[in-house]
Amino acid sequence: MVRFENVGLRYGLGPEVLRDLSFRVDPHSFQFLTGPSGAGKTSLLRLLYLSLKPTRGLITLFGHDVATLSPDALATLRRRVGIVFQDFRLLDHISTYENVALPLRVLGREEASYRDEVMELLHWVGLGERMWARPPVLSGGEKQRAAIARAVIARPQLLLADEPTGNVDPVLARRLLRLFIELNKSGTSVVIATHDIALMDLLDARRLVLHEGRMHIYE
């Protein structure tokens, strides 16, 4: 599904922040991406969701060398990836419902064809009564769940989540983890970037540990 071969990344003329990364993310797999602050977790996630281009090495996503793809082809690949941003990135001027429906709208689907689907998912993540509220009036946890719902509404094959439990209490964090596990069971590969050891200890999953720009994998 995802393959990195000797990938390196530097910003401008600075030092390499990621060095010789070689790893795979297999279909239906679940992994944590962890490491100390500044180790490059967010940079690696940005490479995964095609927001950055590597300075060297090869990245293959769903069997395509991403360096050779056109912007339209990259957009098509992005539709197969769900992203939960650390800062949520919800649009403040539209309702929670519209935020969650956004990936389906950009696919060109009519509202009538996805309305029930979006409402069901919003109920499922506990936002059934908040679906017409706009993000500025949602709590941190509600925003988090809205962001997760938006990431999974189009049934992505790969889910990337950047510190998805960073803004919630331990109880809610465990519930959100259960949500990711269920998504994984339904066939989505999951990569969760976190430095929450307690959260990782809840699940016996593969760990990709970044340290000083290099990756150590604990199966």
Next chain:
Amino acid sequence: MSDAAMTSEPHDETAPASSAMPDTAMPAGDRAIVPADSIAGRALVAVIAIMTFLAALTLGAVVLIRAAASEWQSDVAREVTIQIKPVSGRNIDADVSKAADIATGLAGVAGVRPYSRAESARLLEPWLGTGLTLDDLPVPRLIVVRIATDATPDLAALAKALTDQIPGASLDDHRGWIDRMRAMGRTAVAIGLGLLVLVLAATTLSVTFATGGAMAANRAIIEVLHFVGAKDAFIAAQFQRHFLLLGLKGGVIGGVAAMLLFALAGLFGDWFKGTAGEEQVSALFGSFALGPEGYGAIVGLIALIAAVTAGTSRVTVYRTLGSIE
């Protein structure tokens, strides 16, 4: 998603009190991906309206000056004057009558009006005063020959016939005046066009920068659309449509205000018709009526400004998308 673990909905104890309020009815007008109303958008409409108003005023003024200059030239060119100087031993009234007959017989002449002795005397009143007997003075007599519209009579043949048949007769075709008028008219129009180019350039630059400023507030929206898999053309179309409407809104406000101003000026001109002041003004500037050409040009200006606004938003979207990757 039927697993028991997933059916228990997550509950957030940190939610604000208002979150307990059920909100299940879909509100209307909550779907625009680009915010329909924002401070930056309103400021952009204001900038566009002001700049369109100024550009439309300049454009209308150039149209008026061009029409007036053309009118000055054609007014002067539509008349020629025959002058008959008194020659001893000749009956000047007979010469005037003969010259009028010669002019009337020329193809392209719409009318001939000889000035009577009394009228000729009146022309001299400003210099010589009233109550003078001019019989003993060798006052020349004038005949105004009006040329038909779109006709080009053979004035050289007329001049020759007059000098051949009437001693002391000469033809003034106002060529010197026309040349000066033409030069003045061209200069006025050139200055107007220069100003119009400057105002249009200032308008385009202001609209471009104001649109860029309004777009800066939308960077987050572009990024989110990009990351949820929207193609570049889809994102650009969303913003282009929105900013085209903003451009049209501002353009119509400014353009229509300028049109109303010209229409009002034309109306005032009609109200004061016949007064000395109105005659002076209309002699210089013609009427303030822009005509279909002027109003059409302002409509074109509105379309141009809306297109510049939409185009700038499109370019900004692609530039922003280029900076994301």
